[in-house]
Amino acid sequence: MKTYKYLILGAGPSGLALAHTLKELGEESFLVIEKEAVAGGLCRSDVVDGAPLDIGGGHFLDVKRKEVLDMVFKFLPRSEWQEYKRISKIRIRGIEIDYPLEANLWQFPVADQVDFLESIAQAGCVRGIPTPESFEEWITWKLGERIAQEYMLPYNKKIWSTDLNRIGIYWLYKLPDVSFRETLQSCLEGKPFGTLPAHGVFLYPKEYGYGEVWKRMGDSLGEQLITNTEISSIDIVNRVVNGCFKAETIFTTIPWTIWPSISNLPDEIKEEITRLEFSSIDVDYHTEDIQTDAHWIYEPDEHLSFHRLLCRNNFTRGRGYWTETNSRRALEKKGWRYRNKYAYPLNTREKPDAVARILQWAGQNKIIGVGRWGTWEHMNSDIAVSMGIETGKKLWKGEVL
Numbered sequence: 505m506k507t508y509k510y511l512i513l514g515a516g517p518s519g520l521a522l523a524h525t526l527k528e529l530g531e532e533s534f535l536v537i538e539k540e541a542v543a544g545g546l547c548r549s550d551v552v553d554g555a556p557l558d559i560g561g562g563h564f565l566d567v568k569r570k571e572v573l574d575m576v577f578k579f580l581p582r583s584e585w586q587e588y589k590r591i592s593k594i595r596i597r598g599i600e601i602d603y604p605l606e607a608n609l610w611q612f613p614v615a616d617q618v619d620f621l622e623s624i625a626q627a628g629c630v631r632g633i634p635t636p637e638s639f640e641e642w643i644t645w646k647l648g649e650r651i652a653q654e655y656m657l658p659y660n661k662k663i664w665s666t667d668l669n670r671i672g673i674y675w676l677y678k679l680p681d682v683s684f685r686e687t688l689q690s691c692l693e694g695k696p697f698g699t700l701p702a703h704g705v706f707l708y709p710k711e712y713g714y715g716e717v718w719k720r721m722g723d724s725l726g727e728q729l730i731t732n733t734e735i736s737s738i739d740i741v742n743r744v745v746n747g748c749f750k751a752e753t754i755f756t757t758i759p760w761t762i763w764p765s766i767s768n769l770p771d772e773i774k775e776e777i778t779r780l781e782f783s784s785i786d787v788d789y790h791t792e793d794i795q796t797d798a799h800w801i802y803e804p805d806e807h808l809s810f811h812r813l814l815c816r817n818n819f820t821r822g823r824g825y826w827t828e829t830n831s832r833r834a835l836e837k838k839g840w841r842y843r844n845k846y847a848y849p850l851n852t853r854e855k856p857d858a859v860a861r862i863l864q865w866a867g868q869n870k871i872i873g874v875g876r877w878g879t880w881e882h883m884n885s886d887i888a889v890s891m892g893i894e895t896g897k898k899l900w901k902g903e904v905l
């Protein structure tokens with residue numbers, strides 16, 4: 505039996521950031537356990553057809569969080585990253601227009617602008633109608649019937665591949681209401697309005713895929729990271745993992761839905777875990793080049809299986825593009841494909857209560873959920889890193905986690 509103060513389950517961005525924070529603070533008694541051969545989780549990359557490809561889907565680094573950039577640049581210095589002004593498009597009515605749609609209606613021919621302006625004028629949020637509770641209704645309430653039918657509903661049906669009425673709206677509170685007045689003004693003046701979307705500017709490695717930084721973070725942990733080691737059993741009472749690693753506290757960044765089959769959880773927690781759902785994403789590589797200046801394109805057309813297309817020659821080396829498709833919609837595999845079983849936690853209506861109960865029970869048993877799967881939250885890698893750093897710092901100060 506090998507004994508540590510801390511075991512960290514999973515070497516994605518959150519587990520890696522936690523491990524490096526502990527190390528920086530002088531804590532050496534920890535081990536990170538990872539099932540894959542290389543660290544990085546959803547942020548890993550491969551070389552496909554001679555150039556980088558992000559196997560978890562297109563990944564770009566947001567530049568807003570200083571503590572995250574400080575950690576990331578320690579392993580992949582700033583000089584090895586290229587900054588890009590985001591160009592993302594939506595394919596709709598046969599043309600590509602800039603994202604977000606409501607700020608860029610002016611790019612449509614006039615007849616289409618009129619259609620979409622009418623939709624916004626009729627939107628529930630513009631008319632002061634109370635916010636509905638289901639995601640499907642919320643979409644129409646937010647942007648009106650026509651934009652919902654042609655863009656938001658088909659796109660969301662594609663990416664989540666589930667009944668949208670089962671999705672809650674608690675995760676959408678940050679999205680500002682659309683303004684009819686501003687949209688009209690933008691159409692009349694022929695220019696966009698409003699704030700830039702998240703990732704208005706982003707960084708991508710010059711020579712490598714996004715995975716390089718996480719691979720380096722993993723490598724620099726030396727023997728404090730073991731790879732190719734799937735967590736197959738967890739004894740909760742004694743906090744023993746795989747029968748041979750024991751810890752005072754376990755940090756889990758692996759999906760809670762794995763836990764019932766590998767640990768002795770109480771029945772009521774098993775029951776809560778059955779309420780957690782996720783979606784899987786297939787990443788498929790295609791060799792042809794696409795003529796566009798976009799870094800990526802959203803595709804709401806339900807006749808096409810994928811929902812996003814990444815034009816890699818516009819942000820890294822190589823030719824071709826890759827697509828992201830909900831695995832439930834995947835067509836027969838024709839070329840290179842990577843299936844991400846755990847891609848998106850689903851924000852079902854019952855999720856927040858279930859997660860709160862699981863994390864409360866876990867905390868009482870010195871098991872702490874961190875990152876995307878430890879908290880079952882949509883988060884970008886910068887937030888996952890931030891959470892890893894915060895968790896490490898709190899632990900060091902002896903604060904309650």
Ligand SMILES: Cc1cc2nc3c(=O)[nH]c(=O)nc-3n(C[C@H](O)[C@H](O)[C@H](O)COP(=O)(O)OP(=O)(O)OC[C@H]3O[C@@H](n4cnc5c(N)ncnc54)[C@H](O)[C@@H]3O)c2cc1C
Pocket residue numbers: 513514515516517518519537538539540543544545546547560561562563564565566733734735736757758759762785828847848874875876877878883884885886888
């Ligand atoms: C399609 C897509 C696009 C995205 N785009 C962006 C983007 O542009 N920018 C951005 O910042 N973020 C993006 N993200 C989000 C980003 O991928 C996540 O926020 C980040 O990977 C979360 O890190 P994590 O460590 O919490 O989880 P993960 O990266 O999922 O890491 C969990 C780790 O646990 C390991 N594990 C699981 N089960 C076991 C087991 N039984 N035993 C041992 N190990 C196990 C996994 O192999 C993995 O390494 C995107 C996500 C997706 C799906």
